[in-house]
Amino acid sequence: MGKKEIKGEAISIQHVKKEFQIEKESLLVLKDINLEIEPGDIVSIIGGSGCGKSTLLRLIAGLDTPNEGQILINGKKVEKPSVDVGVLFQESRLLPWDNTEKNIAFGLPENTPKNQKQELVEKYMHMVGLDGFGKALPKQLSGGMQKRVAIARTLINRPHILLLDEPFGALDAFTKMNLQEEVVRIWKEERMTTVLVTHDIDEAIYMGNKVIIMSAKPGVVKEIIKVDLKEPRSRTSYDFEQIRLKVYKEFFGEGNIPEDYSI
Numbered sequence: 001m002g003k004k005e006i007k008g009e010a011i012s013i014q015h016v017k018k019e020f021q022i023e024k025e026s027l028l029v030l031k032d033i034n035l036e037i038e039p040g041d042i043v044s045i046i047g048g049s050g051c052g053k054s055t056l057l058r059l060i061a062g063l064d065t066p067n068e069g070q071i072l073i074n075g076k077k078v079e080k081p082s083v084d085v086g087v088l089f090q091e092s093r094l095l096p097w098d099n100t101e102k103n104i105a106f107g108l109p110e111n112t113p114k115n116q117k118q119e120l121v122e123k124y125m126h127m128v129g130l131d132g133f134g135k136a137l138p139k140q141l142s143g144g145m146q147k148r149v150a151i152a153r154t155l156i157n158r159p160h161i162l163l164l165d166e167p168f169g170a171l172d173a174f175t176k177m178n179l180q181e182e183v184v185r186i187w188k189e190e191r192m193t194t195v196l197v198t199h200d201i202d203e204a205i206y207m208g209n210k211v212i213i214m215s216a217k218p219g220v221v222k223e224i225i226k227v228d229l230k231e232p233r234s235r236t237s238y239d240f241e242q243i244r245l246k247v248y249k250e251f252f253g254e255g256n257i258p259e260d261y262s263i
């Protein structure tokens with residue numbers, strides 16, 4: 001796997017159930033979720049709105065706890081958030097009064113020596129293609145650039161696990177494709193175990209080695225589709241189309257594929 005060892009950790013999701021209480025009603029959101037994600041793998045999760053994708057990511061991140069079952073990271077039960085688990089949310093959540101450098105450095109432990117901080121900030125700023133924008137405030141950056149700052153801030157701690165919750169949803173198609181490529185490139189370099197939640201079927205196939213399809217009410221894992229594509233992946237290749245068709249069939253059911261879909 002190249003010159004670097006895999007630092008990604010295994011994620012084991014075992015019989016996870018999550019229920020929420022809204023007023024007096026209880027809402028079963030996740031029902032008996034079982035998933036094994038291998039160290040250093042990159043997988044996508046897709047599923048309709050409300051099927052519990054963000055809830056599942058929050059459980060993996062230790063931001064919430066399951067009612068039943070457990071999640072293990074490298075064999076150890078997740079009980080609270082850890083710096084080894086980086087989360088990138090849909091909104092960039094940058095500090096508006098801090099420039100790019102400060103926003104990226106925000107992810108680092110406070111006791112990091114100043115010169116080491118600067119070195120790391122520059123490294124990650126370069127990694128996400130923001131050289132020359134260190135002094136710019138978020139409002140002086142485009143949406144895509146703000147997203148890059150958020151990615152660098154998440155990566156600067158060198159997380160062993162990276163959780164992405166619809167990170168590119170609000171961006172235009174070109175910026176989106178660009179950032180998908182960048183994240184895959186960084187994943188290839190760093191090999192952190194990566195879980196991407198998305199609504200975008202093409203994004204799920206382009207980025208994931210597996211596409212995990214969830215269905216709703218209650219949220220369950222419906223199907224796992226392996227993405228066995230030649231690297232670098234081509235979104236327009238015949239093999240890509242075949243996987244896309246498989247995912248569509250799972251989603252809409254055989255014979256119910258939208259009319260504008262053709263292969």
Ligand SMILES: Nc1ncnc2c1ncn2[C@@H]1O[C@H](COP(=O)(O)OP(=O)(O)OP(=O)(O)O)[C@@H](O)[C@H]1O
Binds near residue numbers: 055
């Ligand atoms: N803190 C909470 N309290 C009560 N209910 C919640 C809470 N968080 C989520 N839910 C409920 O759990 C269900 C799943 O929510 P979740 O955010 O995980 O869905 P999702 O699959 O990420 O949807 P989307 O694709 O729209 O982001 C929803 O019905 C939501 O109302």
Ligand SMILES: [Mg+2]
Binds near residue numbers: 054165
């Ligand atoms: Mg969500």
